Amino acid sequence: MSGNTLGGGAAEPMPEGWGSNSNRPRVGRVGDWNNAGGSGSNSRSGSGARIATFRDLVSGGGGGPAGPPPPHSHDDDDDEEDERRPEEYFAGGERSGVAITNPDQGGGPGGLVRNLLEQAQRGGVYNPPEPRGPQYFSGGGHALGSDEVESRYIPDPNASEEPEEEEAVRHLHLWREGFSVEDGPLMRYDDPENQHILEQIHAGRAPPSIMNVRYNQPVQLVIAKRTNEDYQPPQRTGPAAHFSGSGNRLGAPAPDVASSSAPMPGSFPGSSSSPPATREPESMNTRFEVDQSKPTTSVQVRLADGTRIVARVNLTHTVGDLRNFINASRPGMTARAYTIGTTFPNRTLEDDKQSIEAAGLKNSVVVQRWADA
Known part of the structure; x- marks a missing residue:
C-alpha cells in the first residue's frame, strides 16, 4: 500500500501486512506497533520500558518509540507541597459533597x-496600634429640675448597646x-x-x-x-521587696520613742520601752499613766509638720501632760517654741495646770502652731 504526502510527493511504503487482518495477538510497547509482527524474541529483547504513559506518547511524537520523559523542575516542588498538605477525601453525589481531611496525617x-x-x-508583620489622640467627653448627663420639673437623666445618644472589648x-x-x-x-x-x-x-x-x-x-x-x-527563662530584675515588720493599729496607744529614757506619756502601764540613747530635757521626763479604772478620752493632736497623733488620757490629766506627750512623740520640736489650741472655738491653751475635763478637750482635736509663724 502506498500513497502521497500533502506536498504531492511519494510517501514511504507501509509495513508489510499493515492492512491485513491477523489473528495473532499483538505484543509491543504503547506507541510502537512496528514490532508487533516480529517474533516474540525481538519484542522481549528490546531495551526500554515495556509500559509507557501518555506523557511518553506526547514526548515521543505520537507514534515513535517511547523515550525518557523530559525533566520537570517544578515536580519536586509539587511533591514537597503535596507532602505538607494533608490528605483529603471527597464524597458526595451530583448536588452535594463533603471533604474529609485525614486526621492521621500531619x-x-x-x-x-x-x-x-x-x-x-500569612497574617503578616504585627504593627502595634498607634496611640490614641486626645479624647473629648462623651456620655450621658443629668438635667437639673425645678419645683415644677423633676431632674432627669439624659442617656448618651451615641452610646453603643454593648461596650467594645x-x-x-x-x-x-x-x-x-x-x-x-x-x-x-x-x-x-x-x-x-x-x-x-x-x-x-x-x-x-x-x-x-x-x-x-x-x-x-x-x-x-x-x-x-x-x-x-x-x-x-526570662531575666527578672527582681520585684520590689514587700513590706515586712511591725506596725501600729489605728486608734491604738502611741508607741514608745526610742530616744526617750522613760515610757511615752499616754502608754499603758507595763509597756516595754527602749533603752535610753541620749539624755532628754527635764520637761520630757514628766510622765503619767492612764488609769483604766477612771474615765478616759482620746485627744487628736494635729502637729505643725502635718502629721497627726492620738493621745489616750484620763480626764484628770492636764494640758501640760498633753504638751509633754507631744514633746515625747516629736523630740525635735522642743527646740522651737509652739502653742497648742482648739479649733472650734479657736482658743489657745496657755494654762498647763488646767485639766483635760476643765479645758473641754474630751474627744476633741488640738492643733499645734509655731509661735514665730
Whole structure:
C-alpha cells in the first residue's frame, strides 16, 4: 500500500501486512506497533520500558518509540507541597459533597507548630496600634429640675448597646522543646495537655488558663519563632521587696520613742520601752499613766509638720501632760517654741495646770502652731 504526502510527493511504503487482518495477538510497547509482527524474541529483547504513559506518547511524537520523559523542575516542588498538605477525601453525589481531611496525617506537635508559623506568616508583620489622640467627653448627663420639673437623666445618644472589648496582645514563643506565653514557664510539646492547648490556639481559640483573658475577649497573638533555640527563662530584675515588720493599729496607744529614757506619756502601764540613747530635757521626763479604772478620752493632736497623733488620757490629766506627750512623740520640736489650741472655738491653751475635763478637750482635736509663724 502506498500513497502521497500533502506536498504531492511519494510517501514511504507501509509495513508489510499493515492492512491485513491477523489473528495473532499483538505484543509491543504503547506507541510502537512496528514490532508487533516480529517474533516474540525481538519484542522481549528490546531495551526500554515495556509500559509507557501518555506523557511518553506526547514526548515521543505520537507514534515513535517511547523515550525518557523530559525533566520537570517544578515536580519536586509539587511533591514537597503535596507532602505538607494533608490528605483529603471527597464524597458526595451530583448536588452535594463533603471533604474529609485525614486526621492521621500531619499530626503531632511538629505539624501544629509548622501550621502556626504558616498562619503567622500569612497574617503578616504585627504593627502595634498607634496611640490614641486626645479624647473629648462623651456620655450621658443629668438635667437639673425645678419645683415644677423633676431632674432627669439624659442617656448618651451615641452610646453603643454593648461596650467594645479591648483587644489583648499576647506573645507566643515557639522554642525547640516547647512553647511559652509571655514570660511564663516552658510548656513541653510532648505533654498531651500542652498539645491540646496548641490545638486550641491553632483553631483560633485563646485558652484563658494561659492567655489570661476574659471570655470572648479578642486577642492579637504575636508568634516568635525560636525553634532553633533552647528555652531561656526570662531575666527578672527582681520585684520590689514587700513590706515586712511591725506596725501600729489605728486608734491604738502611741508607741514608745526610742530616744526617750522613760515610757511615752499616754502608754499603758507595763509597756516595754527602749533603752535610753541620749539624755532628754527635764520637761520630757514628766510622765503619767492612764488609769483604766477612771474615765478616759482620746485627744487628736494635729502637729505643725502635718502629721497627726492620738493621745489616750484620763480626764484628770492636764494640758501640760498633753504638751509633754507631744514633746515625747516629736523630740525635735522642743527646740522651737509652739502653742497648742482648739479649733472650734479657736482658743489657745496657755494654762498647763488646767485639766483635760476643765479645758473641754474630751474627744476633741488640738492643733499645734509655731509661735514665730
